[in-house]
Amino acid sequence: MTARVLVVDDVEINVKLLEAKLASEYYEVLTASNGPVALELAEAELPDVILLDVMMPQMDGFEVCRRLKANPRTADLPVVMVTALSDSSSRLCGLEAGADDFLTKPVNDIALFARVRSLVRLKRMTEEWRLRDKICGRFGDLDAESLAADSAPARILLLEEDDFAAGRMADALKPIANSLARASSCADAHRLLDADTELFIASLSVSDGDPLRLLSQCRATETYRQVPILLIADAPDLVRLAKGLDLGANDYLVRPLDRSELVARSGSQIRRKRMHERLRENQRRSLSLALTDELTGLYNRRYVVAHLSELIDRLYDSAGETAVVLFDIDHFKQVNDNHGHPAGDDVLREIAVRTMDSLRSSDLVARFGGEEFLVIMPETSLPVATTVAERLRFRIANERFTVSETGVKLPVTIRLGVTTTGAAGDDVDRLLKRADDALYAAKKSGRNRVVAYPSDPPAASATG
Ligand code: GH3
Ligand code: MG
Numbered sequence: 001m002t003a004r005v006l007v008v009d010d011v012e013i014n015v016k017l018l019e020a021k022l023a024s025e026y027y028e029v030l031t032a033s034n035g036p037v038a039l040e041l042a043e044a045e046l047p048d049v050i051l052l053d054v055m056m057p058q059m060d061g062f063e064v065c066r067r068l069k070a071n072p073r074t075a076d077l078p079v080v081m082v083t084a085l086s087d088s089s090s091r092l093c094g095l096e097a098g099a100d101d102f103l104t105k106p107v108n109d110i111a112l113f114a115r116v117r118s119l120v121r122l123k124r125m126t127e128e129w130r131l132r133d134k135i136c137g138r139f140g141d142l143d144a145e146s147l148a149a150d151s152a153p154a155r156i157l158l159l160e161e162d163d164f165a166a167g168r169m170a171d172a173l174k175p176i177a178n179s180l181a182r183a184s185s186c187a188d189a190h191r192l193l194d195a196d197t198e199l200f201i202a203s204l205s206v207s208d209g210d211p212l213r214l215l216s217q218c219r220a221t222e223t224y225r226q227v228p229i230l231l232i233a234d235a236p237d238l239v240r241l242a243k244g245l246d247l248g249a250n251d252y253l254v255r256p257l258d259r260s261e262l263v264a265r266s267g268s269q270i271r272r273k274r275m276h277e278r279l280r281e282n283q284r285r286s287l288s289l290a291l292t293d294e295l296t297g298l299y300n301r302r303y304v305v306a307h308l309s310e311l312i313d314r315l316y317d318s319a320g321e322t323a324v325v326l327f328d329i330d331h332f333k334q335v336n337d338n339h340g341h342p343a344g345d346d347v348l349r350e351i352a353v354r355t356m357d358s359l360r361s362s363d364l365v366a367r368f369g370g371e372e373f374l375v376i377m378p379e380t381s382l383p384v385a386t387t388v389a390e391r392l393r394f395r396i397a398n399e400r401f402t403v404s405e406t407g408v409k410l411p412v413t414i415r416l417g418v419t420t421t422g423a424a425g426d427d428v429d430r431l432l433k434r435a436d437d438a439l440y441a442a443k444k445s446g447r448n449r450v451v452a453y454p455s456d457p458p459a460a461s462a463t464g
């Protein structure tokens with residue numbers, strides 16, 4: 001996995017050193033020697049990871065980090081503080097500024113590459129979700145309820161052999177955990193782990209079973225793949241730690257543990273998990289409920305209106321023409337009344353199938369209302385759209401519809417209103433109003449027919 005890393009340090013030799021190490025692993029390296037330049041570069045280049053020196057004249061690393069996290073464009077970029085100070089107060093200061101991790105100078109290669117890799121992985125995942133959320137997000141409502149859940153206490157699983165250490169950690173985590181399950185062996189932990197676990201804290205020093213093996217099992221199991229894992233390592237057991245990060249652990253702490261750092265890191269993993277979950281849930285809900293019609297599998301009204309307004313916006317640039325066909329089933333109520341609601345559902349589904357069959361793949365079909373459908377045909381003129389509408393009318397009327405329960409064959413007809421986008425200033429409402437007027441005219445003139453209105457409707461239509 002190749003990625004772009006921004007190295008920020010006021011001492012040139014430090015920059016050169018990190019640059020050389022990263023370049024040897026095929027990372028692309030950008031460099032800055034002070035805060036303001038780093039901020040500019042971060043915003044312009046959006047690197048995958050930023051390695052940030054703490055002690056710099058002019059603007060220190062904490063301030064740079066705060067500003068990066070306060071800017072929506074750069075807030076998601078993972079920041080690793082690189083510091084000579086290893087005392088916990090500076091670590092905390094960094095976490096408060098929004099840093100994602102620390103490296104202590106002189107920088108150890110294993111820790112460096114493990115951290116960079118895992119942060120890049122996380123960033124890619126976040127990007128993917130944000131992108132999907134952007135596409136679907138306008139349809140789903142990120143509700144206040146799920147946002148509030150961010151600070152709700154979490155379900156934490158703690159794997160720790162030592163009773164005293166476990167007790168102290170449980171005590172520290174109390175403010176953020178509503179349930180904390182304790183396991184003292186890997187087998188125990190495996191049994192207690194489930195998809196609702198919001199954080200798994202695993203001590204690498206557990207001797208009953210191999211925590212790293214458990215970790216790799218977790219990552220290979222669909223159910224708990226998304227559970228964040230925080231490793232606790234004894235006095236720098238860096239090789240095992242790096243292996244753990246490689247296997248997919250999200251973060252780590254080294255003993256002796258600092259209570260506030262434990263809480264801060266746990267909290268940020270939980271928040272991250274919840275954000276991913278929310279994005280995914282939002283997307284799932286958007287797709288299944290907000291965008292498609294359950295009965296026919298077609299797009300629904302909500303989607304098609306948004307799609308249409310997007311298309312019309314684009315049309316102003318291209319001077320193209322989009323046709324819409326609005327159609328309605330004739331006397332559909334009689335199908336329900338005479339043959340039952342399920343028979344009506346059969347007809348609606350079959351209409352969807354025949355309509356899809358009659359169109360190009362670039363055309364879009366939506367169920368617009370109960371027994372009303374809308375077809376969008378990009379780059380299609382009124383005469384062509386009218387021909388397509390006529391073909392569709394024939395395709396419905398020509399072959400009877402079979403009721404699945406009884407095998408009864410029903411005659412079904414539709415009427416269709418056709419129009420196209422007109423001059424600039426035309427909008428979705430006007431377009432749909434015109435299609436609806438044409439549809440109404442088709443009903444007045446006897447159903448089972450096509451009526452087309454050009455973008456400048458005939459005067460008669462004004463009276464409806
Ligand atoms: P017209 O020719 O004037 O369009 O008459 P119509 O009977 O088709 O129209 P009307 O608006 O009077 O009735 C539409 C019916 O469609 C009433 C409603 O119960 C039925 N309907 C709407 N959605 C569904 C559905 O999902 N399944 C079934 N089976 N029926 C539905
Ligand atoms: Mg009808």
Ligand code: MG
Binds near residue numbers: 328
């Ligand atoms: Mg109707």
